[in-house]
Amino acid sequence: MVDADGRLLTGAREVCEMRELYEHRPSHRPRSAYADLALVNGRIYTGDPGLPWCSALAVAGGRIVARGERGDIAHALGAGTRLIDLGGRFAMPGLYDMHTHPDLALAPRYADDLDIGIVDPRPDEVRDAVLAYAAKHPDREWIYGQYFVRYTFRQAGLVPGKAWLDTVMPDRPVALLDRMWGTMMVNSLALERAGITAATPDPTNGYLERDPVTGEPTGLLIDGAYALIHAAMPPTPVPVLRAAYRDGIRYQSARGVVASKYVHVCENRLQALHALDTAGELTVRIEAAISWQDDIFPVRRRWELLTGERHYYRSARLNANAVKFHFDGTVEPRSSYLITPWDGANSGWAGKINLTPEHLADMLWDMDRQGIRVIAHCTGDAASDTFLDAVAEARRRPGGLGVRHQCAHCTILHGSNLRRFRELGVTAEFSPVSWYPSRFVSGARSGYGPERLSRAYNVKGVLEAGGVAVIGTDWPVSPLDPWIALETLVTRANPWGEMEGRFGEPISVEQAIGVMTRNGAWSMDMEHRAGSLEIGKSADVIVLDRDLFAIEPQGNIHATRVDLTFIAGELVHDRLNAESDAVWQGEAPKLW
Amino acid sequence: MAGRGAQAVVRPSAIPVTVIGGFLGAGKTTLVNHVLQGDHGLKIAVLVNDFGAVNIDAALITSSEGGVYSLANGCVCCGLNQGLVEQLEELLERPGSFDHMVIEASGVADPARIMDTVRYARFAGRLQADAVVVLVDLAGFDQAMTAAPGLAETQLDAADLVVLNKADLVPLSQIEAWRKRWQWPGMRVITAVDARVPFDFLFAGQQTGADRAHDHAHAHEQPVSRTWRSSAPVDLEALAAVLKSLPPAVYRAKGFVRDSQGRQLAVQVVGTRVTVVPVGPGASSVGDGSILVLIGFGADADFDGTLARLDACASPSR
Numbered sequence: 001m002v003d004a005d006g007r008l009l010t011g012a013r014e015v016c017e018m019r020e021l022y023e024h025r026p027s028h029r030p031r032s033a034y035a036d037l038a039l040v041n042g043r044i045y046t047g048d049p050g051l052p053w054c055s056a057l058a059v060a061g062g063r064i065v066a067r068g069e070r071g072d073i074a075h076a077l078g079a080g081t082r083l084i085d086l087g088g089r090f091a092m093p094g095l096y097d098m099h100t101h102p103d104l105a106l107a108p109r110y111a112d113d114l115d116i117g118i119v120d121p122r123p124d125e126v127r128d129a130v131l132a133y134a135a136k137h138p139d140r141e142w143i144y145g146q147y148f149v150r151y152t153f154r155q156a157g158l159v160p161g162k163a164w165l166d167t168v169m170p171d172r173p174v175a176l177l178d179r180m181w182g183t184m185m186v187n188s189l190a191l192e193r194a195g196i197t198a199a200t201p202d203p204t205n206g207y208l209e210r211d212p213v214t215g216e217p218t219g220l221l222i223d224g225a226y227a228l229i230h231a232a233m234p235p236t237p238v239p240v241l242r243a244a245y246r247d248g249i250r251y252q253s254a255r256g257v258v259a260s261k262y263v264h265v266c267e268n269r270l271q272a273l274h275a276l277d278t279a280g281e282l283t284v285r286i287e288a289a290i291s292w293q294d295d296i297f298p299v300r301r302r303w304e305l306l307t308g309e310r311h312y313y314r315s316a317r318l319n320a321n322a323v324k325f326h327f328d329g330t331v332e333p334r335s336s337y338l339i340t341p342w343d344g345a346n347s348g349w350a351g352k353i354n355l356t357p358e359h360l361a362d363m364l365w366d367m368d369r370q371g372i373r374v375i376a377h378c379t380g381d382a383a384s385d386t387f388l389d390a391v392a393e394a395r396r397r398p399g400g401l402g403v404r405h406q407c408a409h410c411t412i413l414h415g416s417n418l419r420r421f422r423e424l425g426v427t428a429e430f431s432p433v434s435w436y437p438s439r440f441v442s443g444a445r446s447g448y449g450p451e452r453l454s455r456a457y458n459v460k461g462v463l464e465a466g467g468v469a470v471i472g473t474d475w476p477v478s479p480l481d482p483w484i485a486l487e488t489l490v491t492r493a494n495p496w497g498e499m500e501g502r503f504g505e506p507i508s509v510e511q512a513i514g515v516m517t518r519n520g521a522w523s524m525d526m527e528h529r530a531g532s533l534e535i536g537k538s539a540d541v542i543v544l545d546r547d548l549f550a551i552e553p554q555g556n557i558h559a560t561r562v563d564l565t566f567i568a569g570e571l572v573h574d575r576l577n578a579e580s581d582a583v584w585q586g587e588a589p590k591l592w
Numbered sequence: 593m594a595g596r597g598a599q600a601v602v603r604p605s606a607i608p609v610t611v612i613g614g615f616l617g618a619g620k621t622t623l624v625n626h627v628l629q630g631d632h633g634l635k636i637a638v639l640v641n642d643f644g645a646v647n648i649d650a651a652l653i654t655s656s657e658g659g660v661y662s663l664a665n666g667c668v669c670c671g672l673n674q675g676l677v678e679q680l681e682e683l684l685e686r687p688g689s690f691d692h693m694v695i696e697a698s699g700v701a702d703p704a705r706i707m708d709t710v711r712y713a714r715f716a717g718r719l720q721a722d723a724v725v726v727l728v729d730l731a732g733f734d735q736a737m738t739a740a741p742g743l744a745e746t747q748l749d750a751a752d753l754v755v756l757n758k759a760d761l762v763p764l765s766q767i768e769a770w771r772k773r774w775q776w777p778g779m780r781v782i783t784a785v786d787a788r789v790p791f792d793f794l795f796a797g798q799q800t801g802a803d804r805a806h807d808h809a810h811a812h813e814q815p816v817s818r819t820w821r822s823s824a825p826v827d828l829e830a831l832a833a834v835l836k837s838l839p840p841a842v843y844r845a846k847g848f849v850r851d852s853q854g855r856q857l858a859v860q861v862v863g864t865r866v867t868v869v870p871v872g873p874g875a876s877s878v879g880d881g882s883i884l885v886l887i888g889f890g891a892d893a894d895f896d897g898t899l900a901r902l903d904a905c906a907s908p909s910r
């Protein structure tokens with residue numbers, strides 16, 4: 001079934017057959033004595049300390065049924081077994097990316113919003129573009145897009161705002177961003193739809209420009225005030241989100257990811273993932289975390305989703321049994337919540353949290369009782385400290401199910417919290433793709449000061465204290481490529497050598513693989529079914545173009561290419577054979 | 593004003609903020625130094641995005657702590673790094689209040705974004721947008737324009753007042769060419785040498801004497817001012833219409849008015865930025881009637897016409 005180059009040839013088997021129901025079989029249905037898939041002649045790292053290496057694997061019903069040398073699986077090989085000769089290539093368990101947002105970067109590509117497409121549009125060009133868009137999209141309720149330039153309005157002796165926009169388009173709501181994305185111009189109908197009047201208070205992080213005397217909104221909204229308009233606009237449509245997720249999934253499969261957490265989802269996002277699932281295109285196991293707060297986009301019907309509708313989407317590949325929220329801020333604007341104040345601060349400024357500890361504790365306990373995982377963005381040490389306190393409180397209260405909650409980012413951890421990850425059964429998630437030395441990071445990290453910096457990104461500390469550390473790429477904050485993470489976990493250095501130095505303590509290749517495979521499975525409650533190549537576990541195998549244990553990590557691991565990706569024995573990615581029956585063929589698409 | 597119930601009433605203690613923008617080399621730092629050394633009688637906090645670039649006379653510095661430098665004339669100066677919101681919060685928490693705040697935007701910054709932050713609701717009642725002053729290096733503008741045309745437009749757009757600096761280094765024809773290419777209808781432009789901008793334009797200055805300030809900062813031309821007074825209540829809608837359409841030669845208007853309901857309101861106009869805010873109790877300097885000072889340039893400042901239109905806003909019969 002392979003040609004001389006080790007490429008897979010299209011089998012006689014019907015392609016769609018396997019995609020239909022994924023791997024389900026009733027437990028009492030008689031099993032075939034033979035494997036449907038066998039990988040032989042490989043250098044296979046299993047991730048199982050009992051048998052770290054083998055050269056052959058046999059798979060039946062999506063699970064590994066035999067492993068060892070070729071002779072150890074011979075009994076499982078039958079006439080119907082698809083035999084793949086790896087030609088000595090390196091194989092290992094598939095990767096787990098436990099925090100990412102592929103929709104945020106990709107959805108705008110499919111949204112088909114108004115894009116005026118002129119560097120310096122004059123008001124009449126803005127007008128013409130709005131009218132043309134309106135004519136071309138008669139079914140679109142809102143006209144939304146970019147951009148206008150205030151200067152060109154001034155040059156023309158015009159004032160941007162609702163008065164001008166009403167002359168262009170009075171009968172459909174319009175919202176246009178300016179070139180710097182600092183101002184949104186809307187017409188009267190948009191204000192009306194959003195319920196914005198002179199009595200509407202300003203949000204804390206923005207304002208409505210108003211007539212100085214009447215207080216009437218002028219139709220210019222600044223920064224945080226956009227949210228008022230976005231809340232009134234229809235949510236991103238399902239087909240747009242579906243196209244976006246499809247690209248992301250295809251990329252992840254091509255880079256060897258077999259399971260991922262998509263954090264911040266809403267009903268439409270779940271619908272989109274569900275549509276991919278039923279089409280057989282969900283080639284990554286997804287845990288989707290519903291947005292607890294409207295901090296990225298408004299989430300309609302949140303309570304219905306949380307109390308039960310999330311189960312509607314459940315399948316072998318998809319679940320929505322998680323919530324995500326931003327607990328503190330970020331390093332750049334110095335809004336991470338820290339135990340001691342930020343360096344260089346003249347006051348006691350130590351950052352902020354977005355929920356009170358009481359709110360957090362009640363929410364955590366309530367979600368825990370429902371079996372819902374809480375994923376909390378915690379960049380500062382005080383944020384994770386407070387989060388762990390709340391988990392401890394939930395563990396004391398009755399009714400909890402002991403859900404493995406997740407502390408996201410863990411940029412700075414306090415030393416005495418390291419052991420609490422193990423004690424409380426909390427996953428420590430890190431973002432190694434965004435924390436190797438670079439110009440951006442060096443600027444952003446300066447506020448930590450030397451003491452805090454010395455204990456940043458403490459993956460090693462969590463592991464040594466017996467805790468479970470996982471990684472998230474956090475795309476689009478940093479690239480969706482998990483191999484950058486694997487390299488920087490091992491080197492803590494810049495993969496391209498663009499900047500000297502190392503941040504944080506490195507871990508070994510073996511440890512890093514464990515973090516990105518077995519630990520990910522644990523954080524998805526699947527460690528007994530997946531995460532390493534053991535008999536009885538899901539056949540989630542990736543075949544690489546290089547042996548991770550035989551190369552110099554720096555500059556090499558991130559460039560690893562994934563030739564084959566199997567999830568539950570299904571071939572989902574085949575890099576080298578465009579004729580393959582894999583769901584996806586060829587190189588990973590370029591996404592950024 | 594009835595519709596403004598949701599907005600916080602600006603207390604008289606709200607600190608006016610001037611943002612200074614412009615490309616590198618336009619004279620922002622020179623202007624900041626004029627402010628720090630100026631005899632304007634104000635306690636001023638200056639935030640600069642790159643402290644190292646500001647050469648303050650060491651004799652002026654009385655103490656320094658945590659990146660904040662206290663100066664002999666009561667001013668403080670600090671380096672602005674990440675987190676404008678937090679930096680402003682910190683400054684507002686400092687003991688001893690300021691009369692005014694000046695923020696120097698970096699050469700590549702959009703000064704409007706900085707002023708937007710000042711206008712966030714979280715600063716309502718504590719900070720008040722006064723003016724965005726953008727300096728233009730007449731000698732180097734073309735070069736800057738080629739380098740970053742969008743940025744130049746953005747900076748100009750943000751300006752309530754444009755200062756054409758280094759006017760002594762270019763021929764008059766170049767100034768005219770600049771105006772022809774860049775000036776929009778109603779843009780308030782002054783020419784200056786060594787970034788000497790009259791303090792009247794930088795500071796809302798309800799306490800500053802304009803005369804005093806003029807002695808210490810010299811623009812190319814000298815501003816002139818006229819005062820309008822009325823004891824009759826003012827119709828706010830009519831007043832707003834007048835203030836929004838002041839002749840281009842009138843650069844600033846400031847003062848207090850009393851409306852038909854007997855409320856006192858502070859009025860500030862810089863360029864096209866009009867601010868009308870209720871004055872809280874305890875603003876003792878405010879008399880019974882209305883007073884507005886108009887500041888303009890040149891013989892074409894149509895003061896008489898404006899004064900007549902203002903008179904029409906205040907009628908005893910209303």
Ligand SMILES: [Zn+2]
Nearest residue numbers: 099101263474
């Ligand atoms: Zn994230």
